[in-house]
Amino acid sequence: MSKKGRQTPTRSLILPYDRTDGQAAIDLYHKTNKTAQEWQSLILYDLLALNDDGLFVHTKFGYSVPRRNGKNEIVAIREMYGLVNGENILHTAHRTTTSHMAWERLYDLLELADIKIVSSYRAYGKEHIQIENGGKIEFRTRTSKSGLGEGFDLLVIDEAQEYQDDQESALKYVVSDSPNPQTIFCGTPPTPDSSGTVFTKLREAALSGESINTGWAEWSVEEQKSPRDKNWWYETNPSLGIILSERKILDEIGNDDVDFNIQRLGYWISYSLKSAISEATWNSLKITELPTFKGKLYVGIKYGADNTNVAMSIAVKTTNDKIFVESIDCQSVRNGTGWIIRFLQSADWQNVVVDGANGQDLLAEAMEDAGLRKPVFPTVKEVIAANATFTNGIDTDKLRHNGQPSLTQAVSNCDKRAIGSSGGFGYKSLNSNIEIALMESAIFAYWSAEKTKERRKQVISY
Secondary structure (H helix, E strand, O other): OOOOOOOHHHEEEOOOOHHHHHHHHHHHOOOOOOOOOHHHHHOOOOHHHHHOOEEEEEOOOEEOHHHHOHHHHHHHHHHHHHOOOOOOOEEOOOHHHHHHHHHHHHHHHHHOOOOOEEEEEOOOOEEEEEEEEEEEEEEEEEEOOOOOOOOOEEEEOHHHHHOOOHHHHHHHHOOOOOOOEEEEEOOOOOOOOOOOOHHHHHHHHOOOOOOOOOEEEEEOOOOOOOOOOOOEEEEEEEEOOOOOHHHHHHHHHHHHHHHHHHHOOOOOOOOOOOOOOOOOHHHHOOOOOOEEEEHHHEEEEEEEEOEEEEEEEEEEEOOOEEEOOOOOOOEEEEHOHHHHHHHHHHEEEEEEEEEEOOOOHHHHHHHHHHOOOOOEEHHHHHHHHHHHHHHHHHHHHEEEEEHHHHHHHHOEEEEEEOOOOEEEEEEEEEEOOOHHHHHHHHHHHHHHHOOOOOOOOOOOOO
């Protein structure tokens, strides 16, 4: 018998039940001549568990499985069951392409099962299916206004790691009027550049026993593992040896061990729900003695969004392959650019990154007048990359700092904010009295250092 992945979750919280419609859903699926895997069947049993009144035991159910294991097939089976039983269903996803793929998957299954479709529309963003008995499903890309004014029995949150608080505020009420509502959260652990927080909160509440009527299941590692340790592949990928092969996983191994742990081993990065970066996490990167530096300085400058302050920080690489960051100062824009120019004239720097439309042009002119090289104005894409790189530097233990109180205060009192429409994020302050620009300047300095390859050894002075 060939080896296959673990079929039961590594961590779960399932409420007790005596009966379930899970087998009925599986039998319906088998009419397509497809066979549900053992782990998929077990999740369906839990999803469709019923209480003494015939209502779903779990009004909310979340599950997290590494990519390419077939987690979306569970959702499709549940939706087939729901349609046959006359449910009105809303399937939401973070991306339009994902939503459309879900429509295609379900449509094909219904045809294979010989379930009569009386109405179907496949246009991107407006997909729906209705079957003969009245069961209907709509597919939508999530926004902060999705579902408002509509009523459904089942709400599916696909790509749940990107599910944001404002979207939940709009969507969570769409099943309130149903006599037997259910919401399903399906996804993978969030990466450093994921914009959503709802999935993480749901998980933590479920596993701590603080939630009501909520079930949870996941395949994961509790701490980072070596990507080449195949034992953990089998522990966290239930479809390995069935639809997923060792060869495919081996091809996924690259230079980013953290990403492999998240995407393939189901690793959950720890974040404080009060602050996106906890004080304890930040302090764990503090050093008491300055390391040996190599190369030039990388300077980050950020003009605050309200045009009140401007902050400057530096980053420098170390001989032990870390990146050290330090804030230089944060001053009122009324003080002008002189203090920045004087620092840049005296420091041995490689790049200067300046962000903030309300001040970057003025500073660039002052730098030109002083005979200094042009700064870098980051694009929106690069701002997103900078924030993700900084977060990854913290998570991978690559960043170092000397415990400056002002920078510590800013970092440990921040929350994520969405940037753009593709899941990018930045940071905002949780306290109006704390200038987030100080943290943002350090982010740009770190990003500049991380992405730049040193050509030769340099002497540091500042």
